[in-house]
Amino acid sequence: MAGGEFALIRRWFAGFGAGDDVLLGVGDDAAVLRIPEGQVLHASTDTLIAGRHFPIDTLPEDVGYRAVATAASDLAAMGAEPLGMTLALTLPGADELWLHGFSQGLAKAAKTFSLPLVGGDTTRGSLNITITVLGYTPAGRWLSREGASPGDQLYVSGTVGDAAMALAILSGDIAASQLPGIDEVEQLTRRFTHPEPRIALGAMLREVATSAIDLSDGLLGDAAHIANASGVELVIDSASLPLSEPLQAFGDRERALGWALTGGDDYELLFTLPEGVAPPPGCTRIGDVRTGHGVICDREPEQRGYDHFNY
């Protein structure tokens, strides 16, 4: 896009870049940011591809919002405070209508999650949205996937499986007779389009949790990341999974549990606490940490043949 790249970025994304710690924003060779004293930098990069990470007919506003929210979720999983982000946007063409919607969603999320847009690149090609989020925590005080110990207890925030049920509804995979009401469908769809990264919860857990991860790939898969990184076995009790009303009311319980266990896109936090530490409000104990490796669950969702999930 050569010169047009700058015009595009400036026109649509101007004004999302202000922040107390932004010393130099979009428009130079690099952004300059202040890291508060005594803090260390966190950085995470995520790519979203149409048709892979979201349905191709997703509204551009929702694409923009969700791109920021899911990237911010990685900061939440580290217990990090948001600092800013860069956006690398590859577009087949300068579709003004799409860019307008996308930028509105992006702006809303940038404001909601305190992530000013400080830089980026715009190029022509197949649609590709790559966001790098920057954050900080006190030195030596962040959450990782590594610290779970046998005897710890496993928790999850909020409810799980909602985004997966929403995608099943949107793709026509649910019989009309099994559909929930319109309000419930809207509530579920919003879980997919407007995930709520658990930034405040992550900051709170920084002081007490022994490990944490955000749920992007699915509960069992993400649990396996903690198990592998920590060198422990996680035991998950499917009966204890926190399900929202629509999932509880859904006629096929096996399928509802499948969404909860493998669905992905929930962006809740999965974390471990030492025995005796009370969980923050809105979090549910779903299992235990034992000596061993991998993840054990009493259910075998979908085509999976084993109850050990080692991704």
Next chain:
Amino acid sequence: MAGGEFALIRRWFAGFGAGDDVLLGVGDDAAVLRIPEGQVLHASTDTLIAGRHFPIDTLPEDVGYRAVATAASDLAAMGAEPLGMTLALTLPGADELWLHGFSQGLAKAAKTFSLPLVGGDTTRGSLNITITVLGYTPAGRWLSREGASPGDQLYVSGTVGDAAMALAILSGDIAASQLPGIDEVEQLTRRFTHPEPRIALGAMLREVATSAIDLSDGLLGDAAHIANASGVELVIDSASLPLSEPLQAFGDRERALGWALTGGDDYELLFTLPEGVAPPPGCTRIGDVRTGHGVICDREPEQRGYDHFNY
């Protein structure tokens, strides 16, 4: 790529992530980096698309090396010290041979420019390489495009136009009778595949230059960025442009000057110094800063009809 994403990243990029300031590298929800005391963070994101930013038949080793080098050049333009980088790699498939070559080139550049690979994302889709580089400078002491003043003098490092001549040769745009010797072709091609970001020069200029930019879009276009950001007019004398031997020897002088003025991909630094400040070795004075706006040059390369370039 779901689970495979982690296997891919780990297999090919493991071991490029170590560094004194890397507290937590690839494999968690975010990387954690130490910013030395008193320093501020610099961040820049660049995307490379095959067929747009490099010929589609470029060797994967060269693609990997060049991706890092061109991203690092943005740190050089700020006078920033390299800290680390993330890589968002979108690939049509897990082409092991391509990945092997790409990762070798990337590793070599990561080591050469002190940019450990601390995180990233790998997805399936059209080839897209997005690198975010992180660096630092002392607080309040970085180069930007904004500070040029009337009376300053305009300088460029190294030689300009080499990468453009290399691309003209590679694409068959030069008559056989005008081709330079094999050694010269190799030297020019290397300027394109292995650009040398001027990191040490940038750090030196941090103390004296009033503005700076790296040459990625072409000398006239990048000069216009300084002119616009600083609110000044830059006057460029084409006779003073530093040309390498092959460009000096090329039969068509107008064309050689066209490569030098508009070619792009040189990744030299263009900067302004107050009158009386001696330039670092290897830098050439090519013009002046005056009251006004835009860029004036005595040549009108290619199809450009004006001598004022306001990109």
